[in-house]
Amino acid sequence: MPEPVLYRWPANAALGRAVPKTKFYDHGNVPTAVRGKFVDDIQRITWAYKLADDTIRLSGTARVPEIQVFTIEAKGADISDEVLLAIDKTVHFPIIFEVAGSDRVRMVAAQKTLDGKTPRVATYFTTGWQPADAPRRPLPTALHLPNLYEVLLASLLPAPTRVGETVLExxxxxxxxxxxxxxxxxxxxxxxxxxxxxxxxxxxxxxxxxxxxxxxxxxxxxxx
Missing domain, CATH: 1.20.5 (Single alpha-helices involved in coiled-coils or other helix-helix interfaces)
Structure with missing residues (x-):
């Protein structure tokens, strides 16, 4: 398995905006059981960073117009993929999540396809838990946002991608x-x-x- 990594998100891309949980109830089809998990499991949702042409000078496409980084603070031990999926299906941009709690953090995301009214979200992959103050790497060099998105997702996979293989493959x-x-x-x-x-x-x-x-x-x- 690749070495776990956390990225040092660019300061120019910082937003730090708290997002009320009700936003996802109002704008997404969140099942009642999952709404309960929002209440029970989540302390705070923060729209932490926006990776876009106007923040990091990488052009986007219809497939990857921007990349959002959300920090999800857990009340307890963790946040389930069901909760992440409900958020992912509500936000029409690719998302990289950082789940935080008890002085530790993990990065998690899934390949997201934006064609259609509701985004299609593939399987979630995650790093292991790391100390909240663990060293962070600079963002990988990329030509554009789709390229950056592929590299970020690839860093979460439990095995390297093969030659000529996309992250979705x-x-x-x-x-x-x-x-x-x-x-x-x-x-x-x-x-x-x-x-x-x-x-x-x-x-x-x-x-x-x-x-x-x-x-x-x-x-x-x-x-x-």
């Missing part, structure tokens, strides 16, 4: 790997509990087949 590949990991774990459990020899042989065959595909999906041979 890598996300799909790693999602398939996650599913296979769950299947492998389930088969291993069944194998341990199965008393019949012929059934054990079949389970071992299924297990080997999935392990081959899993190695193919996670093998770094074609990574940069």
């Amino acid at each position: 890598a996300t799909g590949r790693l999602d398939r790997a996650r599913k296979l990991q769950r299947e492998v774990a389930a088969l291993e459990k069944k194998l341990r509990a199965e008393p019949q020899l012929n059934r054990k042989i079949e389970l071992r065959k299924q297990l080997r087949e999935r392990e081959v595909v899993l190695r193919e999906l996670t093998h770094p041979r074609t990574s940069i």
